[in-house]
Amino acid sequence: MKFLHDLLEKQRPQFEKGGKFEKFYFLWEANETFLFKPAATAGTKGVQVRDAIDLKRMMMTVVIAMIPCLLWGTFNVGYQHHVAVGEETSFFSLSNLLFGARWVLPILLVSYAAGGIVEATIAVIRKHPINEGFLVTGMLIPLIVPPTIPLWQVALATVFGVLIGKEVFGGTGMNVLNVAMTARAFLYFAYPSQISGEVWTQLAGKTPVDGYSGATALSVAYDTSNAGAQTVVDGLNQANSALAAPFGGEFFSFQNMLIGGIPGSIGETSTLMALVGALILIATGVGSWKIILSCFAGAFAMGTIFNMVGANAYMEMPAHYHLVIGGLAFGTVFMATDPVSASQTETGKWIYGALIGILTVIIRVVNPAYPEGIMLAVLFMNVFAPLIDYNVVQANKKRRLARATV
Amino acid sequence: MSKTIKLKKGFDINLAGKAEKTIASTPPSETFAIKPTDFVGMKRPKLLVKEGDNVKAGSPVLYDRMQENVMYCAPVSGEIVEVKRGAKRKILEIKILADKEVEFETFTKFNVSDIQNLSKEDATAQMTKGGVWGNIIQRPYGIVAKEEDTPKAIFISAFDTHPLAADVAFTLKGKEEAFATGISILKKFTQGKIHLNTDLNGEVASVFANVGEVENNKVGGPHPAGNVGVQIHHIDPVNKGDIVWTVSPYGVAQIGTLFLEGKYDASRLVAVAGSEVSTPQYFKTYTGAAVNKLVEGNLKQDHVRVISGNVLTGESIGKEGYLGFYDNLLTVIPEGDQPEFLGWIKPQKERLSFHRAWGLFSFLNGKNKEYVLDSNTNGEPRAFVQTGTFEQVVPMDIYPTYLLKAILAEDFDDMESLGIYEVVEEDLALCEFIDVSKHDVQKIVREGLELMQNG
Numbered sequence: 001m002k003f004l005h006d007l008l009e010k011q012r013p014q015f016e017k018g019g020k021f022e023k024f025y026f027l028w029e030a031n032e033t034f035l036f037k038p039a040a041t042a043g044t045k046g047v048q049v050r051d052a053i054d055l056k057r058m059m060m061t062v063v064i065a066m067i068p069c070l071l072w073g074t075f076n077v078g079y080q081h082h083v084a085v086g087e088e089t090s091f092f093s094l095s096n097l098l099f100g101a102r103w104v105l106p107i108l109l110v111s112y113a114a115g116g117i118v119e120a121t122i123a124v125i126r127k128h129p130i131n132e133g134f135l136v137t138g139m140l141i142p143l144i145v146p147p148t149i150p151l152w153q154v155a156l157a158t159v160f161g162v163l164i165g166k167e168v169f170g171g172t173g174m175n176v177l178n179v180a181m182t183a184r185a186f187l188y189f190a191y192p193s194q195i196s197g198e199v200w201t202q203l204a205g206k207t208p209v210d211g212y213s214g215a216t217a218l219s220v221a222y223d224t225s226n227a228g229a230q231t232v233v234d235g236l237n238q239a240n241s242a243l244a245a246p247f248g249g250e251f252f253s254f255q256n257m258l259i260g261g262i263p264g265s266i267g268e269t270s271t272l273m274a275l276v277g278a279l280i281l282i283a284t285g286v287g288s289w290k291i292i293l294s295c296f297a298g299a300f301a302m303g304t305i306f307n308m309v310g311a312n313a314y315m316e317m318p319a320h321y322h323l324v325i326g327g328l329a330f331g332t333v334f335m336a337t338d339p340v341s342a343s344q345t346e347t348g349k350w351i352y353g354a355l356i357g358i359l360t361v362i363i364r365v366v367n368p369a370y371p372e373g374i375m376l377a378v379l380f381m382n383v384f385a386p387l388i389d390y391n392v393v394q395a396n397k398k399r400r401l402a403r404a405t406v
Numbered sequence: 407m408s409k410t411i412k413l414k415k416g417f418d419i420n421l422a423g424k425a426e427k428t429i430a431s432t433p434p435s436e437t438f439a440i441k442p443t444d445f446v447g448m449k450r451p452k453l454l455v456k457e458g459d460n461v462k463a464g465s466p467v468l469y470d471r472m473q474e475n476v477m478y479c480a481p482v483s484g485e486i487v488e489v490k491r492g493a494k495r496k497i498l499e500i501k502i503l504a505d506k507e508v509e510f511e512t513f514t515k516f517n518v519s520d521i522q523n524l525s526k527e528d529a530t531a532q533m534t535k536g537g538v539w540g541n542i543i544q545r546p547y548g549i550v551a552k553e554e555d556t557p558k559a560i561f562i563s564a565f566d567t568h569p570l571a572a573d574v575a576f577t578l579k580g581k582e583e584a585f586a587t588g589i590s591i592l593k594k595f596t597q598g599k600i601h602l603n604t605d606l607n608g609e610v611a612s613v614f615a616n617v618g619e620v621e622n623n624k625v626g627g628p629h630p631a632g633n634v635g636v637q638i639h640h641i642d643p644v645n646k647g648d649i650v651w652t653v654s655p656y657g658v659a660q661i662g663t664l665f666l667e668g669k670y671d672a673s674r675l676v677a678v679a680g681s682e683v684s685t686p687q688y689f690k691t692y693t694g695a696a697v698n699k700l701v702e703g704n705l706k707q708d709h710v711r712v713i714s715g716n717v718l719t720g721e722s723i724g725k726e727g728y729l730g731f732y733d734n735l736l737t738v739i740p741e742g743d744q745p746e747f748l749g750w751i752k753p754q755k756e757r758l759s760f761h762r763a764w765g766l767f768s769f770l771n772g773k774n775k776e777y778v779l780d781s782n783t784n785g786e787p788r789a790f791v792q793t794g795t796f797e798q799v800v801p802m803d804i805y806p807t808y809l810l811k812a813i814l815a816e817d818f819d820d821m822e823s824l825g826i827y828e829v830v831e832e833d834l835a836l837c838e839f840i841d842v843s844k845h846d847v848q849k850i851v852r853e854g855l856e857l858m859q860n861g
Contacts, residue, residue, distance in 0.1 A: 004747075035747065035748065037750050041742050041743050044721055046719070046846055046847075046849060047839050048713050048717040048739065050783045050839060051784065052754065052768065052784050054750055054784055054842065057750055057785075058761075058791070064764050132788075172789060173843070284762045285795075342793070344807065345793075346794055393805055396824070397823040403643060403645060
C-alpha cells in the first residue's frame with residue numbers, strides 16, 4: 001500500500017497552493033483521506049493523543065445501520081410488484097431481490113451521484129473539505145421515496161436538499177434542517193403526483209390483479225375514517241384482501257405492518273428493520289436513544305389521547321398502530337436523530353423527540369391534506385430545536401447566576 | 407464542612423508504561439532551563455541575568471513587568487549559558503549549566519512559632535523574592551496569582567488522575583513538615599478555607615493525613631476528578647467577581663521549605679513514563695531539567711514524541727527540550743506520522759476510543775487494558791457535528807459546546823454566563839481528546855480566557 005500512498009503524495013504539489021490544480025485541492029484531499037488515514041499528528045501544545053473516532057467513521061456507522069432497511073426495502077419492492085400482478089412468490093425469493101434491485105439501485109446511484117457532484121463543486125468553489133455528511137444523506141434519500149419515482153426527480157431533489165438544505169448554510173454541521181427531509185419535502189410540494197396516490201408499488205407496466213389498491217396503510221386508515229362506516233382496523237383488514245400477506249393475517253394486519261410487507265417508500269415499510277437500525281445506532285452511541293425513545297413515546301401518548309377523545313374512527317385507531325404504519329419508525333430512527341439538526345442538549349433531546357412523536361400523530365389524524373406526518377414533524381421540530389436548546393441553556397445560566405448572588 | 411464528592415462523568419485513559427515507584431540512579435541533568443512561556447499570563451518578561459552570569463539556586467532570573475515584585479528564580483546554581491529567543495526576540499528558554507554541588511541563595515529562616523506570628527506582608531515578601539510565588543495560581547483565568555488579592559478560598563488537589571501521572575504522595579515523601587508549614591503560610595492569605603482534596607478511593611498519604619487548618623474533602627471518580635477546577639466547581643464554585651487560588655502539593659511543600667530552611671528548593675522527583683520508555687521510573691532532579699539525560703539509553707525506539715507533562719495537557723518538547731516549571735512528569739509515546747490504509751474505517755481494538763462507532767472495539771478490552779497510543783490525530787478537523795458527548799466527560803454543570811461556541815463568537819456575555827470563569831484548559835482537555843471533529847478545544851478555552859481578561 002506504500003506504493004499507492006507514494007503515488008498519491010507525488011501529486012500533492014500539483015494540488016497545493018501554487019500548483020496547477022490548486023483549485024481542486026479538496027477533491028484530491030478527499031480521495032487521499034478516503035484511502036489513507038492521514039499522517040497528521042497532534043500539535044505541540046494541548047492533547048498529544050487523540051481518540052480513534054473520526055467523522056467519516058461516525059457517518060459510516062449510520063450508513064451501516066441503514067443497510068437492513070435498504071435490503072428489506074429491495075425485497076419488498078419486488079414482493080409488492082409480484083403480489084400486485086398476481087404472481088405467487090415468497091418474500092425472500094431471488095426474483096423479489098432482483099426485481100427490487102432493478103428499481104432501487106438506480107435511485108441509490110442517482111442520489112449519490114447527484115449529491116456527490118454538488119458536494120464536490122461546492123467544495124471547490126467554497127474551498128472547504130468535502131463533507132462526509134453526504135455519505136448518510138445519499139443513502140437516506142432513496143429510502144424515503146417511492147420505488148416508482150422518476151430518476152430525474154431523485155437527482156433534482158438531492159441537488160435541492162444538499163444545496164439549499166445544507167451548503168447555503170456552510171456545509172455539514174451548519175445546516176438547520178435535516179437534508180434528506182428537505183429533499184423529500186421539496187418533492188412532496190413540487191411534484192405531488194409522483195409522491196402521493198398510487199405510486200407505492202412498482203408495477204413495471206403490468207396490469208394489477210382485481211381488488212388491488214395501491215394505497216398505503218395511512219391513506220386506507222384516513223379513507224376508512226372519512227367513510228365513517230367502520231373502525232380503522234376493520235378498514236385496514238379489508239383493504240387489499242385479494243393480495244397475499246407475506247407474514248400472516250390480513251394484508252394490513254398489525255404484524256404485517258410491523259415486519260414490513262406493505263407498500264410504501266422504499267426503506268420505511270419495515271418497523272422491525274428500523275428498530276434493528278435503532279439498535280445499531282444506540283449501541284454505537286451515534287444516535288441518541290433519548291430522541292428515539294421519546295419520539296415513540298410521544299406518538300404512543302398522543303395516539304392514546306386521541307383514543308380517549310374518540311371523535312372519529314381515525315382517532316379511535318389503537319395507539320400502537322401509529323407506531324407501525326407510515327414512516328414514523330424510520331423517521332424517528334434516522335431523521336430525528338441527525339445530531340446537527342436535532343436538539344443539542346440532553347434535556348432538549350427529550351422534549352424534541354417527544355414533540356416529533358406528538359406532532360406526527362396530530363398531523364396524521366387531524367390534518368386532512370397530508371397523510372404522512374413524520375416528514376413535516378421532523379422539519380418543524382428542526383426549526384424549533386434551537387429554541388428548545390436556548391431555554392435549556394438559559395436555565396443553566398440562571399442556576400449559575402442564582403449561585404453568584406446567594 | 408468537609409465534603410465527599412462522587413463523580414460519574416469522565417474518562418480514564420489507561421496508558422502503558424506507568425512509572426515504577428523506584429528512584430533511578432543516573433547522573434543528574436547538566437543543564438536546566440526557565441521558560442517564561444510556562445507562566446500563563448506573563449506578558450512582558452524582563453531578564454535580570456545575561457549569558458555568562460553565575461547564579462545560585464534561588465537567584466532571581468526574570469520577572470514580569472506587569473507584576474514586578476514576583477521573581478522567578480534559578481532552580482540550580484551555575485552559569486547562564488544561553489538565552490534562547492524566538493520570533494520578535496521573545497524569550498523562550500534561559501539555560502543554566504549546573505554546578506556539581508548546588509549552592510543556595512539564603513533567605514530568612516523561621517521556626518514554627520515564628521511562622522505563626524509572621525504577618526501576611528512579610529510572608530508575601532519572602533515568597534515573591536524566593537521564587538515560590540509562581541506556584542500560586544489564580545482562578546479565574548489560571549494565571550499566576552496577584553499579591554494584592556485576597557482569595558475567598560485556596561484549593562489543593564492531592565491527587566492527579568491524568569494519564570500516567572506521577573504519584574503525588576510518592577513524590578512528596580519526607581516533605582511532611584514542609585507541606586504542613588506551607589499550609590500555615592497559605593492560611594495567612596485567605597479569610598476562607600483551605601481545601602485539601604484527596605482521592606476517595608485511595609489511602610490518604612501521611613503527608614496529607616495530619617495537616618491542621620484545612621478542610622479534608624474526598625473526591626472520587628474517573629479523570630478529571632483530580633483536576634482542581636472540577637473540585638472547586640463542586641466544593642465552592644467560582645462566581646463572577648470571585649477569586650480563588652490553587653496550589654499544587656509540590657508548590658505547598660516548596661513554600662514550606664523556603665520558610666523552614668531559608669532556601670529555594672527546586673529539587674523534585676520526576677516520573678519518566680510512557681510506552682516507549684525502557685524502564686519507566688522516577689528520577690531525582692530539579693525543576694526545568696533538560697530531558698536528554700532522562701531519555702538517553704532509556705527508549706525502546708527513536709521515533710518518539712517527548713512530552714513535558716501528560717498526554718492531555720502537556721507540551722511536546724523533543725529529546726533536547728526542558729521540563730516545564732509545573733511538570734513532574736515526562737511522557738514518551740510513539741510519533742504517529744504514518745498514514746494507514748483505510749484507517750478511517752478499519753475495525754480495531756488497539757486504538758482507544760471513548761466512542762463505540764462502527765469498528766471501534768476498544769470498549770471490549772475492559773478497564774485494565776493498557777494502551778499504546780501514538781500522536782496521530784486519527785482524523786481531520788471538521789465542524790461541530792456530534793452532540794452530547796462533551797457533556798459526558800465534563801463532570802460540571804457546564805455546557806462545553808455552547809461555551810466553546812460563545813468563545814468562537816467572542817460573545818462576552820455568553821462566555822461569562824456559561825461559566826468560563828470556572829474552567830481552564832485542563833478541565834476541558836478530555837473534550838479535545840474525544841472530539842469527533844478534532845477541534846483544538848484547549849486552545850479555544852485559552853483564547854476565551856484571554857478575551858475575558860483583556861477584552
